[in-house]
Amino acid sequence: MDLIIDGGTVVTMGSKGIIRDGTVVVENSHIVDVGKSHDLKRKYHGHEKINAKGKVVIPGLINTHQHAAMSILRGYADDYPLKEWLEKWIWPMEKHMTGRDIYVGALLNAVESIMGGVTTVNTMYHYAKDGSEAEAFAEAGLRGVVGHVCFSWRKDEDRKALRELAKDWHGKANGLIRASVDPHATYTVDPEYMKELREITNELNEKYGSPDSPIMWHMHVAETEDETEKIRQAFNISIQGGVVEYLDSLDVLGSDIVATHCVALTQRDIKILKKRGVKVSHNPISNLKLASGISPVPSLIKAGVTVALGTDSSCSNNNSDMFGVMKTAALLHKGVHKDPTLLPAEQALQMATIEGAKALLWDRQIGSIEIGKIADLAIVDFKKPHLCPLFNEISHLVYSARASDVDTVLINGKIVMENREVTTVDVHKVLGMTEKTKESLLARLGEENKQ
């Protein structure tokens, strides 16, 4: 579709900075022009027009850590000690999740993501052929890096799932979907298996990937302070130094890795992340809610590590509002370091856009509004009391806006939400499916408990 998004403020997050009374021109899936309205609107007068007056056009937000399917468990259990939360609540319920449930949960998350201006989601869950996150994202028109999570206790299953996922989905759905290899964590994936997963990643990349469309690697790293102790307990190996140093000793680190959380890092860990080009996904809301600790984000950024943002799943956040994550990230590090200049608004917005794209090795195509990039865009309606008066668009985007202020969203140049109406799937129907799936899961759990 040929479109001109005209008359709004364009926050490009790229070389053109902020363009007031600006215009973005989209042809098919790509941005073909960006500039002042008076320079462009006549030239493209035949294009279908979206009036963006009073609105702000931003690159679609990029959520670098999610377990989309878990949206089906939103609010099921909160405020418990971590061990009890996982062992008594989350895992017993997840055990009953079928491919169909995974698909429904991911579809719910896809709709929520789109309605909050999120155009790309990096998600880690189980791949099943009879219902998957990839299928849900493709249906909703959401861009995603979709992984299969790997554990030592199910290597054969994982090997099969990884190959199927890459074959079935990598580069599919008009390029919306990419695949990733997702070792769960250092204490659930033994060292030998970790090395094997690196080999599998390389091998799958040769077969299905390309430098412009790589198969990624996505894992939880150093989420809590006791992680080295957990590795020792799990595999009876003695570890010197931090978790990243341990991973480096296995020779698995590389620039295709999104390391999520990175709460408990040593100084040496930070240097290694930089040296190996590993990207960090910072999930401040999840880290606070699970009381995991606080990631040394200012130190990571200072060291030159790419730090992006993530919501984590709806069990530990509990929504997928990246505006909330931007605000929390910007606030938290000021507060804990007692420095109000840390992580200013613009940096938070970078982390949610172009840095997110870099983290997913997708920044040549998405993450900023520039000629030649794919049109993944969110249009935010500023004609609201909490976004008035207007001194500074970026301040409002980070400190005051919410997911619900997003008015219209384009992914791959296609309008997936217009005036808050999702165009790709029937939201009302998704909500109905979600409630039914929840009831069914509770019934299955009840049956098991009776036995």
Next chain:
Amino acid sequence: MDLIIDGGTVVTMGSKGIIRDGTVVVENSHIVDVGKSHDLKRKYHGHEKINAKGKVVIPGLINTHQHAAMSILRGYADDYPLKEWLEKWIWPMEKHMTGRDIYVGALLNAVESIMGGVTTVNTMYHYAKDGSEAEAFAEAGLRGVVGHVCFSWRKDEDRKALRELAKDWHGKANGLIRASVDPHATYTVDPEYMKELREITNELNEKYGSPDSPIMWHMHVAETEDETEKIRQAFNISIQGGVVEYLDSLDVLGSDIVATHCVALTQRDIKILKKRGVKVSHNPISNLKLASGISPVPSLIKAGVTVALGTDSSCSNNNSDMFGVMKTAALLHKGVHKDPTLLPAEQALQMATIEGAKALLWDRQIGSIEIGKIADLAIVDFKKPHLCPLFNEISHLVYSARASDVDTVLINGKIVMENREVTTVDVHKVLGMTEKTKESLLARLGEENKQ
């Protein structure tokens, strides 16, 4: 108006707990019945009906710390060191604010508050007869405790303003507005003046207040760790112990005080707050943004102090979304104390409702949904992806809902917003006034800088 709000889930925050398929009956300004829909809907079939199916009815949220007028400066300056932020940005702009500007800023805030389910706001700013926060709140139909902020450098002006405020507004607008005496802080109000303000409060209470409708006292207390040092510097007095202990030595503390922030407290300070019945307004977002420190909220609650929640002004938050404040409060203390069981969702919701009412000595009339209380209610629409599926309403309200999910709001039994349309003022007009006021303020600042 006689109303029946029927078919929703009623989260009473009172003795009846949570009522699913419930009903709230409102006659004139009061709640006259609360219960199951099948018990009540026939009895009140003549009342006008609000269908609350798929929605959750909660007591209107109570924001215990705001500077409503400052909404006019939202996003004007962020991410600066505190001193520079105040001295170079905020104060030079505030100097130009007239009564009219205060009124416009407060009207903007009143609209934003109502649209976020906030029905009562405790606000501290300058009282001017030619335009005030009280006037704006009354016009919008928002309940408020409206103060005049006092400084040692303008005692005569303050004395006059306090008397005018109490006379003009206390108990006015159908009881929506109450007045308060607002000493700015310990380091800007000298000890003698602090004592005089206590006398003025008592005197105004005798003249205009009553036990059921007291004139309050609202001040910043222990916002930063260097506050005792600031007092020493300002008034050349030597202080032993903490800021609260110092205030107690002046014999000014009492149960009518809302002490905002309370970041830097000693153990003795906490004991004194409890002993004197002083209430604490916790403003986690502002404290983080200004890097003030983190209030020892779990210790305060353990000591039996009433702790409520506040947004603070739009210069340090930057919106007035009490859902955001609830979530941040619930997250922050878990995170910094590394205990995921701290400040569970229900406690956060209490702090934003019934505890807020207690803090303002208004809990006999507002803060929960109970027969005989005033009908200050917010109806939250749960038919949205980020509020599905539904396992637990309170989890969703605190961890996933946002101001924009509030659908309908009643204050004093009057519908002030219905289906997100504010009924009392023209929001579009308010936004226009706001932009004009901003432009005018910038012009006045520009003129001054030219001179």
